[in-house]
Amino acid sequence: QQQQQQEEDSNQTTTQPEEEAAAAEEITAAGLDSPMEVETLPTSTDNSNDLDKKSTDKVCEEDDLPSLSIQLSLDQLWDTLSDSLVELSRTNDNHAVLVLQPAVEAFFLVHSSDTEPTKTRHPSLPDSSGQHVVVPDLPPLSPAPSTQSIAGAAGSFSRENSIAQISPSLPPDTQKFLRFAETHRTVLNQILRQTPTPLADGPFCVLVDHTRLLDFDVKRRYFRQELERMDEGMRRDDLAIHVRREHVFEDSFRELHRRTPEELKNRLYIIFEGEEGQDAGGLLREWYQIISREIFNPNYALFMTSPGDRVTYVPNPSSHCNPSHLLYFKFVGRVIAKAIYDNRLLDCYFSRSFYKHILGKPVRYTDMESEDYAFYQGLVFLLEHTVEDLGYELMFSVEVQEFGVTEVRDLKPNGRNIPVLEEVKREYVHLVCQEKMTGAIRKQINAFLEGFYEVIPKRLISIFTEQELELLISGLPTIDIDDLKANTEYHKYELSSLQIQWFWRALRSYDQAERAKFIQFVTGTSKVPLGGFAALEGMNGTQKFQIHRDDRSTDRLPSAHTCFNQLDLPAYETYDKLRSMMLLAIQECCEGYGLA
Numbered sequence: 001q002q003q004q005q006q007e008e009d010s011n012q013t014t015t016q017p018e019e020e021a022a023a024a025e026e027i028t029a030a031g032l033d034s035p036m037e038v039e040t041l042p043t044s045t046d047n048s049n050d051l052d053k054k055s056t057d058k059v060c061e062e063d064d065l066p067s068l069s070i071q072l073s074l075d076q077l078w079d080t081l082s083d084s085l086v087e088l089s090r091t092n093d094n095h096a097v098l099v100l101q102p103a104v105e106a107f108f109l110v111h112s113s114d115t116e117p118t119k120t121r122h123p124s125l126p127d128s129s130g131q132h133v134v135v136p137d138l139p140p141l142s143p144a145p146s147t148q149s150i151a152g153a154a155g156s157f158s159r160e161n162s163i164a165q166i167s168p169s170l171p172p173d174t175q176k177f178l179r180f181a182e183t184h185r186t187v188l189n190q191i192l193r194q195t196p197t198p199l200a201d202g203p204f205c206v207l208v209d210h211t212r213l214l215d216f217d218v219k220r221r222y223f224r225q226e227l228e229r230m231d232e233g234m235r236r237d238d239l240a241i242h243v244r245r246e247h248v249f250e251d252s253f254r255e256l257h258r259r260t261p262e263e264l265k266n267r268l269y270i271i272f273e274g275e276e277g278q279d280a281g282g283l284l285r286e287w288y289q290i291i292s293r294e295i296f297n298p299n300y301a302l303f304m305t306s307p308g309d310r311v312t313y314v315p316n317p318s319s320h321c322n323p324s325h326l327l328y329f330k331f332v333g334r335v336i337a338k339a340i341y342d343n344r345l346l347d348c349y350f351s352r353s354f355y356k357h358i359l360g361k362p363v364r365y366t367d368m369e370s371e372d373y374a375f376y377q378g379l380v381f382l383l384e385h386t387v388e389d390l391g392y393e394l395m396f397s398v399e400v401q402e403f404g405v406t407e408v409r410d411l412k413p414n415g416r417n418i419p420v421l422e423e424v425k426r427e428y429v430h431l432v433c434q435e436k437m438t439g440a441i442r443k444q445i446n447a448f449l450e451g452f453y454e455v456i457p458k459r460l461i462s463i464f465t466e467q468e469l470e471l472l473i474s475g476l477p478t479i480d481i482d483d484l485k486a487n488t489e490y491h492k493y494e495l496s497s498l499q500i501q502w503f504w505r506a507l508r509s510y511d512q513a514e515r516a517k518f519i520q521f522v523t524g525t526s527k528v529p530l531g532g533f534a535a536l537e538g539m540n541g542t543q544k545f546q547i548h549r550d551d552r553s554t555d556r557l558p559s560a561h562t563c564f565n566q567l568d569l570p571a572y573e574t575y576d577k578l579r580s581m582m583l584l585a586i587q588e589c590c591e592g593y594g595l596a
Helices: 002-029 044-064 068-072 075-089 096-111 159-164 172-183 185-193 205-209 216-230 245-256 282-294 325-341 352-359 365-370 373-384 422-437 439-455 466-474 481-486 498-509 512-523 575-588
Strands: 124-126 132-134 238-243 267-272 303-305 313-315 397-402 405-410 488-491 545-550 559-561 566-570
Touching: 075 096, 075 172, 075 185, 096 172, 096 185, 172 185, 185 216, 216 466, 238 245, 245 282, 245 325, 267 282, 282 325, 313 352, 313 439, 325 439, 325 466, 352 365, 352 439, 352 466, 365 373, 365 422, 373 422, 397 422, 422 439, 466 512, 481 488, 481 498, 498 545, 498 575, 512 566, 512 575
Parallel strands: 238 267, 488 545, 545 566
Antiparallel strands: 124 132, 303 313, 397 405, 559 566
């Protein structure tokens, strides 16, 4: 038996090379004689080159493939889904939309398959080599309403216009889901409010790049989630701050200005010198209240009240009289950002242009109305008439008075010798507004933003509008509709007018956030005076809320004059139209649309 087994092993050893040779001949005959397909060991270089070639071929094949939405061809299903969402939006049950949530998620997954969500959500991301690449800290791109010409900024505006202005250069699927999201914005936000999954991680993550479609509370929730994401794995200790009550600002500055940005994110533990109180949260809240008042203390010369409303604040162009003013501005930026970071509210109300600077948005000439109404009126006259109608020669320069001395500043090189002609008057308006709202306080703004962005990245704060940023800093006010109604004046309307009855009915139907945005729309700030609406301030002193009849087209949106707390209300034909046009104005008109 042992001899027989040895003979069988010998036969197998003899026939194996013959079988391999026969297999190789068959492969060669079939034309598959490449080293990769024959069982020979390729060199590492050949292997790498072949893998790269295959990877490239695969990418090319994927690029040639039609999008997932085209492959599935479910347009009829999406149309039915859209019609169903319209019906559900008319119900009073906010939970009813959850029935179709899986279908809405499927729509977004299908139509966002060719749209990669922005990577700017994270400060650094690993690239293909495994190394971390720092992503530029830029605000996310969002489709915005069309920027109308300067002269026509007071024209009518509708949500349909907003949808129509979606860039045609975007991929077709992106355009489709943006129109879908805009059409069903209310329902979509109802779903997002009730979804436990963080926005950046769920099926709606593509909306991170289009935050204009999100309501304020949904944005705020995403904002908080991203702050928590930034702190993952970080240990936060208490940071003791020793201050004297009579020197809170100076002592707080001394304690905080030398701290690193990471140290500022620790929990502040406030110790008032000479007091035995232990800070369990109450002393920190009191410290924020005191510091928010001291920021505007005229002795520091950092801020001044805006002459347009005498309520909001703007940086003082003459703050350089305080030799430490730029260090103080950086400190103030840190404090306000830290309050947002800690989810604390401050009694701070700034001008619209200053909020825009924080958000990285350009200021517009309409922002000048609340800061210098007389100058704004001059700009409006210039835009609506010819330069010759001014009756004097206008140069590309501006005069600035400071401490009794008049200084001429050029708006462009040698501007004091360049006349403003009809064809370049828009350039003059742009440059003079930039100088007054930006150039004159550029150093102060830069110092403030340096401190602010050390605590909260620009990419996160820029998801808000300037109105929402004010609510984020100062909170939602309590709007007493009865008090507002008792302190309202009417022009070409009566209290018994049908449109006025509809107006108060519509205002009562709004939630607190919408009421706050309405107060912002007509007064320039959501701040309610301590004495109620009877103490409402205008540019000339106490000025009650006014409703003027607008006899122009009823297809126009309501407009506002914030310096006079004035609402121009067209005589709409129905309650539903008045309510929807009002809501559209206060939600969409953050860039001057419909504003006088």
